[in-house]
Amino acid sequence: MYALLAEGPEGSTAVVQLRHDDGKPASDARTVALAALGPAVQKVEDAHHPRWVWERTAKWYPLLLSAGVRVEKCHDLALCQNILLHSAFAASTGYNQRATPLPPETDPVRHGLSPAGQQAGQDSLFDAPAANPATAAWDLATVAGELGAQKTAVHSSTHPARLALLLSAESAGALVAEEMQYEGIPWREDLHRRLLNDLLGPKPINHDRPEKLEALAGQLRTALNAPALNPDSPQDLIRALHRAGIEAKSTRSWELREFKHPAIEPLLAYRKLSRLFTTNGWGWLEQWVRDGRFHSEYVVGGVVSGRWASRGGGAMQIPAQIRSAAVADPGHVLIVADAAQLEPRVLAALAQDSAMAAAGRDSEGNNTDLYAGIAAQGFGGDRSMAKIALLGAIYGSTTGESGRLVPQLARMYPRALNYVEQAARAGERGERVSTYLGRSTPPVSQEWLDGQRSSSAQEQRRAESAARSRGRFTRNFVVQGTAAEWACCWLAELRRRLRALPPTPPGAGGTPDPGATTVQEAPHMVAFLHDEVMVHCPLGMVDDVTRIVHESSRAATELIFGTMPLEFPVNVSVVQCYADAK
DNA sequence: ACCTTAGGCGCG
DNA sequence: AAAGCGCGCCTAAGGT
Numbered sequence: 247m248y249a250l251l252a253e254g255p256e257g258s259t260a261v262v263q264l265r266h267d268d269g270k271p272a273s274d275a276r277t278v279a280l281a282a283l284g285p286a287v288q289k290v291e292d293a294h295h296p297r298w299v300w301e302r303t304a305k306w307y308p309l310l311l312s313a314g315v316r317v318e319k320c321h322d323l324a325l326c327q328n329i330l331l332h333s334a335f336a337a338s339t340g341y342n343q344r345a346t347p348l349p350p351e352t353d354p355v356r357h358g359l360s361p362a363g364q365q366a367g368q369d370s371l372f373d374a375p376a377a378n379p380a381t382a383a384w385d386l387a388t389v390a391g392e393l394g395a396q397k398t399a400v401h402s403s404t405h406p407a408r409l410a411l412l413l414s415a416e417s418a419g420a421l422v423a424e425e426m427q428y429e430g431i432p433w434r435e436d437l438h439r440r441l442l443n444d445l446l447g448p449k450p451i452n453h454d455r456p457e458k459l460e461a462l463a464g465q466l467r468t469a470l471n472a473p474a475l476n477p478d479s480p481q482d483l484i485r486a487l488h489r490a491g492i493e494a495k496s497t498r499s500w501e502l503r504e505f506k507h508p509a510i511e512p513l514l515a516y517r518k519l520s521r522l523f524t525t526n527g528w529g530w531l532e533q534w535v536r537d538g539r540f541h542s543e544y545v546v547g548g549v550v551s552g553r554w555a556s557r558g559g560g561a562m563q564i565p566a567q568i569r570s571a572a573v574a575d576p577g578h579v580l581i582v583a584d585a586a587q588l589e590p591r592v593l594a595a596l597a598q599d600s601a602m603a604a605a606g607r608d609s610e611g612n613n614t615d616l617y618a619g620i621a622a623q624g625f626g627g628d629r630s631m632a633k634i635a636l637l638g639a640i641y642g643s644t645t646g647e648s649g650r651l652v653p654q655l656a657r658m659y660p661r662a663l664n665y666v667e668q669a670a671r672a673g674e675r676g677e678r679v680s681t682y683l684g685r686s687t688p689p690v691s692q693e694w695l696d697g698q699r700s701s702s703a704q705e706q707r708r709a710e711s712a713a714r715s716r717g718r719f720t721r722n723f724v725v726q727g728t729a730a731e732w733a734c735c736w737l738a739e740l741r742r743r744l745r746a747l748p749p750t751p752p753g754a755g756g757t758p759d760p761g762a763t764t765v766q767e768a769p770h771m772v773a774f775l776h777d778e779v780m781v782h783c784p785l786g787m788v789d790d791v792t793r794i795v796h797e798s799s800r801a802a803t804e805l806i807f808g809t810m811p812l813e814f815p816v817n818v819s820v821v822q823c824y825a826d827a828k
Numbered sequence: 829a830c831c832t833t834a835g836g837c838g839c840g
Numbered sequence: 841a842a843a844g845c846g847c848g849c850c851t852a853a854g855g856t
Contacts (some may be wrong), residue, residue: 478851479833498836500842521837524850549846553840560848563839589840590847594854634842641844722845726840776840776846 247272248321248393249296250581251287251306252386253355254278260306260355262286264296264568269394273748275386284313291317294588299323299393301348301384302545303420308354311428312431313552318745321792322417323384323392324348325547329416330399335409335684341399346392349383361624366651385427405684409803412683412731418738422771423544423554430539431561431572432580432782438531446519450526456523462516469509478514491528523561528566534559539570540766544774551688551727552685552712552734562775564824572824577785582819582827583795584778585733589617590636590730591814595807596682597665601658613815624658625651639663640719640725642670658799666721673720674713681727682806683726687720731812740779747790 248265255261256279264272270320278286287310290296298320300306310317317703328346330336382390390499400409424450442449447457455463469474472486483497492505502510540559548555556562563570574580585591592601594616605619617693635655638648639662656663670681673687676695680686694716697709769791773780783791799816819827 361852476852480852480854496835499842517837521850525838525848551846554844555847557848560838563837563848565838567838584840630841638842638844641846643842643844645844648841648844718844719846778840 247296249287249290249294249298249317250386250389250393251298251300252389255384255385258358262290262388264290265390266295270547270614271392280309282356283357284310284315287313287317287633288315291315296689297321299389301389302351303424305352305354306576307357307421307424308428311424313357313545316425317421319414319423320417321396321413322420322546323389323396325416325420326396326413327392327477328422329412329685330396332686332688333403333409333684334678334680334686335403336399338404338488339399339402341395344395344398346384346388346395352383354538371506383815387485392681394501403684407593408628408683409733412685415683415731415734415738416552418424419554420546420743422737422741422774423546424524425542426771426773429542429772429782430536430541431600431772431780432575432578433535433540434539434571434573435535435538436534437573437721438568439528441568441571442522442527442531446523446527456519457514459519459523462512464639466509466516469507469512477513478520483513501600502817507739515525522567526565530559538575549689549730552681552730553725553726554774555731558767561773569825569827570823574822576783577822578828579788580783581769581781581783581788581791581795582821582824584738584816584828585818586613586778586815588732588814589640589725590616591812593640593665593725593731594664594726595810595812596658596661597662599659599662600811602662611785613813620655620658624654638736639666640722642666642721666725669724670717670721672715673723676713676716677720679724681721681724681731683731685727685731687723690716729777732806733774735802736798736814737771737774737779739801740795743794743798744771744781744791745796746813747787752786788820792820 247267250263252261253259258280259277260280261275261277265274267270276286295318298319300323302324303320303323327348330341342555367764377433396413399411400406403409434665439550450456454460455627463477466477466714467473470486470490472489475486480497484494487494487497487509490509491508492502492507492509494501494505498516502513534542540561540562542559543557544561545555545557548557553621554562574579588603590618593599594606602620605623606613606616607619608614615629617633617636618629620636621627621629625631625635631651634648635651638652639655643649643652652663672679676690676698676787678689694712697705701707702707703825747769767784769781769783770786771779772782779792781795795816799814803810803814817828821827
């Protein structure tokens with residue numbers, strides 16, 4: 247059963263209609279005031295457990311969440327369209343001609359704000375074809391029509407089961423992302439402020455540098471004999487370094503570390519603290535942390551490979567330096583789970599390289615560290631060497647230690663290396679490559695193709711460089727993108743199992759107090775970083791959630807790859823504080 | 829008064 | 841220890 251949700255004919259309303267799986271209406275279209283949408287959706291959810299179909303999850307779900315409503319499943323038409331428009335699996339289905347152009351992204355629908363009055367936002371990811379730009383939000387008929395077109399595209403594609411799984415995982419991911427944003431990461435503002443005070447000094451008034459940062463700038467100016475130096479200006483800085491006899495080509499930290507000079511230490515210290523101050527300092531705290539929660543915004547499918555991106559506050563770039571401020575509420579813990587060596591394992595699965603798969607198991611068949619296994623098979627037991635080699639193969643290294651180690655890997659695992667090599671060659675020719683479930687690279691631009699046909703020697707070199715660069719991109723795309731699909735399925739399976747858990751008993755083992763009004767605590771996913779998920783979990787449910795995290799990993803692997811002699815083990819840390827994970 | 833690009837660095 | 845993939849955020853600097 248589907249439940250279609252779209253904007254109503256007049257402002258401040260929505261329209262809901264049930265449809266059977268064949269698309270036939272199962273109820274009349276009902277117009278509901280936005281103020282009453284939460285209860286209305288809850289009623290339909292309880293009665294039918296439908297798949298909610300809407301233009302974008304990011305547009306509709308925040309309103310439902312703030313009304314206390316969570317739905318089981320959805321179909322996000324915008325995200326699915328974005329996949330189908332590019333997917334090589336659906337290239338000959340005619341979907342591209344039938345797809346309805348999407349309206350530009352808008353702010354989420356809110357109670358009290360007319361949808362028609364919303365400001366149009368950026369729409370770079372979901373650009374409608376220029377010839378037929380849509381402006382108005384989709385009505386019910388458009389939602390129904392687009393759903394039909396997408397279902398037809400999947401069924402007539404070259405891999406219907408894989409594409410169907412990809413679209414449902416992407417849609418489930420969209421629900422997870424909005425729920426994570428809504429919950430936020432537990433954040434101890436007091437601890438964060440203490441950290442800033444210890445490292446930087448008191449919060450500066452006006453736009454001054456904090457005390458300790460200014461002191462380091464002073465030391466740096468003295469050491470370089472440059473009294474007017476602005477350490478934030480790379481140009482200014484490189485000139486001062488050259489005058490002091492430091493012949494660095496850039497001012498990057500890793501390069502400066504090679505030089506012995508009294509200016510280097512204060513400069514590196516300044517860099518580190520300056521980053522903390524500008525990116526994760528008092529301003530960040532005031533902008534992104536409210537009521538003890540860090541609320542950022544996830545952008546599902548925001549990366550070409552299908553990975554999520556984030557917007558505002560940097561939810562996926564929280565530096566180790568401040569993770570000590572992410573602390574579970576009293577009576578709770580953070581369960582931090584990450585998939586071990588996800589991308590190399592994905593490569594072994596994609597290429598069906600049984601030799602590489604065997605490197606991730608011991609003689610009894612238990613999962614072991616894949617890098618260590620590879621090191622034992624061919625790098626004299628040196629794990630870091632094996633890791634550099636394997637990442638080099640996935641990224642396309644040609645120089646340095648990494649590039650030198652790749653040939654050894656190619657002798658050990660010809661199937662795996664051949665798989666990424668084929669992806670690279672296809673990319674160099676300007677072809678499209680696809681993940682296992684069918685997300686494909688965007689087509690090359692006309693400029694790229696024109697460049698490949700260039701004549702002069704200089705243009706030729708540029709064209710070859712561009713081809714190699716695209717080859718590295720497509721080589722990495724198949725692995726990174728399939729890893730993102732695995733992670734998305736993992737999240738979806740985890741979400742389903744968390745929802746199915748019985749709530750924590752209010753009393754510790756005793757009979758529930760019938761008159762109790764206490765809110766029953768449930769575990770919530772609060773962060774996701776490509777191959778790592780964080781659950782804020784009541785103490786009484788740690789064992790359940792830990793078990794579920796592992797089960798979900800196995801379920802995701804089977805969903806995507808079926809039965810296979812390779813697992814995707816998950817490392818789980820149960821901690822008070824994010825800094826203690828791993 | 830904005831907008832874009834480059835340099836640098838945080839994360840996976 | 842090295843510089844190969846994907847991002848977001850901040851500042852400086854140069855453009856319109």
